[in-house]
Amino acid sequence: MPSISLVNSSPILFHPFSPSKPCSKGKKTNSFAPIKGSMRGSADQNFSGRLVDEGMIILRKRIHEMNMIERNYEPPSDWMDWEKRYYTKYDSIICEAVGVLQTQLMNTRPSLALGAMALVAISVPTSSAVLFFHLFELAKAVLAAAHLG
Incomplete structure (x- = not known):
């Protein structure tokens, strides 16, 4: 028993990308063709099509x-x-x-590549947070020394 698609066979629904008219019965023609840029001289020499x-x-x-x-x-x-x-x-x-x-x-093996990316994704924010914490502590020490002095 062949399966029937109600979405594709309905003449009522609008199919904007359908190769034939939605209400036409008969042979469908394929109007799709690959489109490729044409070469225009020396400006396109590096594009290689x-x-x-x-x-x-x-x-x-x-x-x-x-x-x-x-x-x-x-x-x-x-x-x-x-x-x-x-x-x-x-x-x-x-x-x-x-x-x-x-x-x-x-x-590389997928697990190794994903592990390396996860390690980088975790270590960069962590090291940034540690650096920010040390800079904050340094600023506090400088301000405390300036306040006492």
Whole structure:
């Protein structure tokens, strides 16, 4: 006995993404086709036809590359020298670092990776609280010495 879906077979319900009209009976046509950006010359030479939905990082990288092209690959003048040196290579450095981290996490056992992330998630707030406590005690001691002196 074949199963029948009432949601998909009802002509009364509005289906905005349905490939055919809701009230039409007959052959359904598939009007969906993959959409991909076209190459537009030298400005798109580094995109290699990648789709944006591979991840939002691709979109952010494209926006950053377009901003660099608009500025002729020159960083703002108020930046420090070391920032200017790494300006054009920044995207690739970040992508490589995230790729190495992802590779290391994927090559470890899931329990070890989750344990390491839990350890970092617990230790960072704890160490921040201890640091704040010591700074508070130092401030109290300085104020007490200033009040007595």
